[in-house]
Structure formats: structure tokens, C-alpha cells
Amino acid sequence: MKRIIVPVLGVFLAGTVFTSCADRSAVTGFKYNDTKWGGFENIDYRGQATGPNLVLIQGGTFTMGMTEQDVTYEFHNVPRRVTVSSFYMDETEVSNLHYREYLYWTTRTFGIDFPEIIDNALPDTLVWREELAYNEPYVEYYFRYPSYDEYPVVGISWLQANEFCRWRSDRVNEAIMADKGYMDININSYNEDNFTTQSYYAGVYTTGVKKGVKDYSPEAGDSKLGRTIKMEDGILLPDYRLPTEAEWEYASLGLIGNQVEGNEMLTDRRLYPWDGNTMREPSSKERWSQGKMLANYKRGRGDYAGLAGKLNDNAIVTANIYSYQPNDYGLYNMAGNVNEWVFDVYRPLTYYDMEDLNPFRGNKYMTKELDEDGNIAELDSMGRVRYRPQTDEEVVNRRNYKKGDVKNYEDGDTASLAYYDYGHSTLVSDRARVYKGGSWADEAFWLSPGSRRYLEEDQSTATIGFRCAMIRLGGDVDNYTRSGNIFKSTDRQKKINEKYRKNTRR
Numbered sequence: 001m002k003r004i005i006v007p008v009l010g011v012f013l014a015g016t017v018f019t020s021c022a023d024r025s026a027v028t029g030f031k032y033n034d035t036k037w038g039g040f041e042n043i044d045y046r047g048q049a050t051g052p053n054l055v056l057i058q059g060g061t062f063t064m065g066m067t068e069q070d071v072t073y074e075f076h077n078v079p080r081r082v083t084v085s086s087f088y089m090d091e092t093e094v095s096n097l098h099y100r101e102y103l104y105w106t107t108r109t110f111g112i113d114f115p116e117i118i119d120n121a122l123p124d125t126l127v128w129r130e131e132l133a134y135n136e137p138y139v140e141y142y143f144r145y146p147s148y149d150e151y152p153v154v155g156i157s158w159l160q161a162n163e164f165c166r167w168r169s170d171r172v173n174e175a176i177m178a179d180k181g182y183m184d185i186n187i188n189s190y191n192e193d194n195f196t197t198q199s200y201y202a203g204v205y206t207t208g209v210k211k212g213v214k215d216y217s218p219e220a221g222d223s224k225l226g227r228t229i230k231m232e233d234g235i236l237l238p239d240y241r242l243p244t245e246a247e248w249e250y251a252s253l254g255l256i257g258n259q260v261e262g263n264e265m266l267t268d269r270r271l272y273p274w275d276g277n278t279m280r281e282p283s284s285k286e287r288w289s290q291g292k293m294l295a296n297y298k299r300g301r302g303d304y305a306g307l308a309g310k311l312n313d314n315a316i317v318t319a320n321i322y323s324y325q326p327n328d329y330g331l332y333n334m335a336g337n338v339n340e341w342v343f344d345v346y347r348p349l350t351y352y353d354m355e356d357l358n359p360f361r362g363n364k365y366m367t368k369e370l371d372e373d374g375n376i377a378e379l380d381s382m383g384r385v386r387y388r389p390q391t392d393e394e395v396v397n398r399r400n401y402k403k404g405d406v407k408n409y410e411d412g413d414t415a416s417l418a419y420y421d422y423g424h425s426t427l428v429s430d431r432a433r434v435y436k437g438g439s440w441a442d443e444a445f446w447l448s449p450g451s452r453r454y455l456e457e458d459q460s461t462a463t464i465g466f467r468c469a470m471i472r473l474g475g476d477v478d479n480y481t482r483s484g485n486i487f488k489s490t491d492r493q494k495k496i497n498e499k500y501r502k503n504t505r506r
Contacts, residue, residue, distance in 0.1 A: 039216035045234045048473050051088065051172055055330050057251045059086035059476055064249055064359070065349070066450040067271050077349050077452055082246055082356050086472035089243060089251045092321040092332050093152035093340065093465045094164065096143050099123065102164055105171070109194050114381060121163060123155035127462040138317065138462075151318045152338045152465035158433040158457035161242060161341050161466040166384075168468065169239040170196045176236060182229055184208035192383035197236055199385055202376040203228070242343040243469035244360045245434050245452070252335065252437065252449035257328025271448055273327040273334045279444055281325070295324055295336030296440045297447055304440065317440050317462075335447040338465035339435045345407045346432040346454035364405045365390045431457045439463035 023042060024031050032042035050056065065079030103121055110117040128138035142148050143155070156164075174195045177183035186195065186207050199205040215227040229235050243251070252273050271277050274294055281292045293313040298304050306312030315323065319337050326332045345362040354361070369377040369386040377386050390404035403409075407430045422429035432454045438446035441463050445451065455464070 033216050035216050035218055035220070039218055039220075041216055041232070043233060047475060048234070049237065051237050051240070051470060053090050053092065054088035054470060055091045056472060057087050057089050057247070057329055058256065059084050059472075060250075060255075062250055062253065062255055063269055064246055064450070066448075067269055068445055068448045068451065077450055079450075080349075080354075080356070082354070082359050084244075084246050084250045085358055086476040087243070087247055088470040088472060089247070089329070089331060090467035090469070091326070091330055093338060093467050094161075095150050095321050096153045097149040099153040099156070099164065100144070102167055106167070109189055110191060110382065113191055117382070121160060123153060123160075124157075124460050125155055127155040127460055148318075150320050150322065152321055152333075154318070154338060154462050154465050155460045156341075156464070156466060157460045158242075158341045158455075160460070164466075165240045165242060165468050169237070169241075170194075172240070173197045173200075173236040177229070180212075180235070182210055182212045182235075184210070189383075192379050192381055194383045196384050197239075199376075199379055199383060200228070201231060202385060204376060204379060204385075205383070238471050238473060240468040240470050242341055242466060244358070245342045245344040245436065246359045247469055248340065248342045248436055249449045251329055251331060252327065254327035254329050254331070254334075273331075273449060274325070279447075293324070295333070295438070295447055297336040297438055298441055298443055300443070315440060319440070334437060334449070336438050336442075337440060338437070339439045339442070339446075339453070339463055340437045341464060341466040342434050342436060344434045345430055346428060346434045346452075347411050361409070361411075362407050363401075364407060365395070365401070367394075428454070429456075433457045435464050 030040065031037040032040060061081060061083040063079050064082045066077045106121055107118050123143055125139050125143055128135040128142065143153065174185065178185045189195070193207060195205055209228060211226040211228055213226050213229055213233065215223070253270050254273050255270065258270060258275070276282060279294055281294060296313045296315045296319045299312065305316045313319065322332055323337070324333060327334055343362060344360055347361055366387040367390050369388050371377050380386050392403050395401060395404060434452055434454050436449065436452055
């Protein structure tokens with residue numbers, strides 16, 4: 001039976017509360033939210049709301065890097081202690097249905113005048129072809145046929161995944177605006193006349209916008225018209241994006257379930273996103289699930305699913321995005337099913353070539369394009385605020401960075417000891433992006449969260465998909481479960497477990 005998932009906006013909006021408070025400033029004694037005292041606002045903010053399909057991953061320290069033997073002898077992922085800040089992660093991979101929604105909106109908005117935008121967004125369905133295999137049915141049906149609605153989208157490049165994240169950020173915030181009555185959904189938005197968060201903040205996008213927030217500024221006087229939303233209100237969410245490699249690996253390990261009660265130390269490291277070194281449910285689990293496969297992967301040459309009548313993982317190629325038991329954060333398929341793009345540029349990792357807080361390689365610093373009066377320049381053809389790369393001259397006097405593009409910082413540029421001569425002695429370049437997690441076509445070695453591979457950012461395969469992430473702003477614990485273990489005896493974890501039982505019970 002096909003499961004029907006109905007998104008409920010009220011669930012993810014509940015975390016944002018916007019109310020007035022009449023306190024005075026602790027440093028000046030001036031009244032907040034009072035026109036007669038200047039109108040400076042201090043809102044009663046309860047914490048960042050949880051966006052659709054996201055799960056809060058409480059940050060912390062862990063040992064990042066290989067846990068398996070380095071059988072490929074690449075020595076490109078030396079274990080090292082790092083810390084990641086709290087963030088949100090999609091509980092599932094992005095599905096065919098999710099991506100078709102993106103294509104539908106993009107086609108309606110840009111299809112008439114900018115067909116090239118649609119062409120650039122389409123998955124490469126030809127990735128299913130193999131010279132000595134007959135996979136034409138997947139080429140024809142996998143992406144669009146409803147049997148595969150809740151299966152992970154594949155044939156998506158790193159560049160395409162990033163465009164999906166940008167689109168999703170704006171649509172989620174547009175839904176928040178409409179749900180709260182601050183804007184009407186513009187179903188006839190075409191070309192640049194479509195909502196983006198940045199153009200709204202800049203006051204450039206005005207279609208269907210309503211001024212519903214109380215304005216305390218002296219200029220407003222007794223007007224009841226109100227004002228538009230500002231970033232300081234905390235109503236709109238930060239951007240969706242691909243997770244960094246450190247975030248992805250940390251979330252995949254799910255070490256929150258590996259702690260000793262009353263002790264901040266972990267019992268040990270994990271080889272996979274679950275305890276132990278086997279690929280099946282151990283005997284200590286509930287009887288109905290004993291012996292079930294924990295992930296979708298290839299067990300050996302020619303064995304993708306086991307024998308008919310008692311298939312090991314019930315998936316010869318990909319599986320439903322809600323298949324198999326979620327890890328201790330409630331994330332599905334963090335091992336197997338499809339590999340997943342992460343944000344980072346690929347480089348071999350050692351002890352010394354990364355920061356120990358929120359490590360990431362791939363920064364290219366951008367700044368908004370302004371006109372001669374210092375205002376936001378004209379929007380681009382997709383309705384987005386224009387950004388340009390920061391030049392080296394603009395950052396020459398900075399202490400914390402000296403170049404606008406630091407993807408090859410001390411490792412890959414001509415001034416470094418490690419120069420990557422792309423196309424001659426290596427395939428590593430500033431366009432090589434990391435993917436992780438293992439897939440339906442990979443053996444168990446690649447399912448370890450510490451394993452890593454790379455591919456050019458404009459390339460795609462039938463084994464790589466993606467999921468999105470978002471920064472957690474402010475406190476590092478959930479708005480409602482203020483404890484160290486955010487999933488300890490919570491209703492959410494019970495619902496996750498029940499969803500898994502219903503999906504796997506045969």
C-alpha cells in the first residue's frame with residue numbers, strides 16, 4: 001500500500017513566536033516597542049522553527065575520519081577530533097516526487113522565456129545505462145512513474161542539488177509568509193517576478209505582500225498598516241543547503257545513542273550508523289525485526305538483494321526513502337541506498353589542513369552587487385539578488401582571510417606544497433566534490449560514515465542522490481526538549497520507530 005504523506009505547515013511554524021514585550025533596555029533604560037521612546041523593538045522570540053522534513057542534530061565533538069581499514073591505501077581521511085555546531089538535517093533523501101515538484105514550479109515560472117533553466121535542472125536519466133546491461137526501463141520510468149515517487153532521485157549533479165536547495169529555501173519561506181497572512185501566494189509568478197527571501201528582505205519583491213507586523217517606529221505614527229517582516233523578527237528560516245562533510249559524517253554516526261547514561265563520554269566509535277559490525281538486526285532487537293538487513297547495499301559480486309522469496313533487503317536497486325531502521329537521530333538511509341553529495345571540495349584530509357570547529361573546504365566569499373547609490377542592484381532573470389565574488393583587493397587588510405576564493409587554501413594552488421595538476425597527474429581539482437554513504441551498488445566498506453569519494457560537480461550517476469541541511473541558530477538544544485539527549489523518551493522518537501515498523505513489517 002502506498003503511504004500518503006500530508007505536510008502540515010502548522011507543525012514547523014509552531015517554533016516561531018512573534019509577540020510584543022514591554023521591557024526596558026538593560027543598558028539605557030529606554031522602553032522597547034514604544035513609539036514615544038524611539039520604537040526600538042525587542043520581540044519575544046522562542047527559538048528557530050523546524051523546517052519541513054528536518055531533524056535537529058545537536059552539535060558536539062567527535063572523531064572524524066576512517067574507522068575501517070584503509071583498503072584503498074589513499075590515506076586521505078586521517079582520524080582527528082573536531083566539533084560541529086548544531087544544525088538540521090533532512091530525515092530522508094530527496095525523492096523523485098520532491099524533485100518533480102521543483103521541476104513543476106520551475107517550468108511554470110521560467111519555461112516560456114528561459115527553457116535553458118529547465119534543461120539545466122532535469123535529472124540525467126541516462127545514468128542508468130550500462131554497456132553490458134539492460135536498464136532501459138529505469139531510464140524511461142524511474143524518475144516519473146508513481147511507483148518510484150518515494151524513492152531517492154538520482155542523476156543529479158552537485159550543481160543541480162545546490163540549485164534545488166536555493167529553490168527550497170525560498171518556497172519554504174514563501175509558505176511561512178502565506179500561512180501567517182503576510183503575503184498571498186503568487187501562482188502566476190513568471191520569470192523574475194517570483195518570491196525570493198533576499199529580494200523580499202531588500203524590499204524589491206512586492207507582489208501580494210501585506211504589511212501585517214506592528215510598526216513601532218515614530219515615522220509610522222498611528223498608522224495601523226504595519227510593516228513588512230525583517231530578519232530581526234526571526235520568522236523566516238535560514239537557507240537550506242547541502243551538509244558539510246563534517247556535518248554529514250557526524251549526523252550519520254548518530255553517536256548520541258552511544259553515550260553512557262550520566263556520562264558525557266562515548267562508549268566507543270562506530271563502524272556504521274548503528275552499533276556492532278554486522279549488517280543485520282542483532283538478536284537483542286525486537287523479535288519481528290531480528291535478522292533484517294540494516295541497509296541497501298551489494299553484498300558481493302552479482303548479489304544485490306538475495307534470493308527470490310526471501311530477499312535480503314527488498315531492493316535490487318534503490319529502496320523507499322523510509323526503508324530500514326533510522327539511526328539514533330531519526331535519519332533514514334545514512335548508509336546505503338544512494339550516496340549523497342556534501343558541500344565540500346575534495347582534498348585528502350590530514351591532521352593539519354582543516355579547522356577543528358565546523359571544518360569545511362570550499363569557501364568562495366560573495367558580496368551583494370550594489371548600484372552607485374548603495375542600493376541592491378537590479379535582480380537577475382530568476383528574480384534573485386545578484387552576488388559577485390569578493391576580490392583579493394577587497395580583503396587585503398583582513399586578519400581572518402586574505403583571498404576571496406579559498407577552495408585551494410594551502411593545498412592545490414601554485415604556491416602550495418601540494419599542487420594538483422588536473423588532467424595530467426590527478427583528477428582532483430577545485431571542482432571535485434565529496435560524496436559519502438555508500439549505495440545500492442556498493443559493498444559494505446563504503447557504508448562506513450568515514451569513507452569518502454569524489455566526483456566533478458557537474459557530473460552525476462545512478463548511485464548518488466542528496467539531502468539538505470540548515471544551520472541551527474541560537475541555542476544548541478531543541479526548543480521544547482531542553483536536555484542533553486534530545487531524543488530521550490520523546491514522542492518524536494516513538495513516532496519514528498512506529499513509522500519504521502509499519503514500513504518494514506511484511
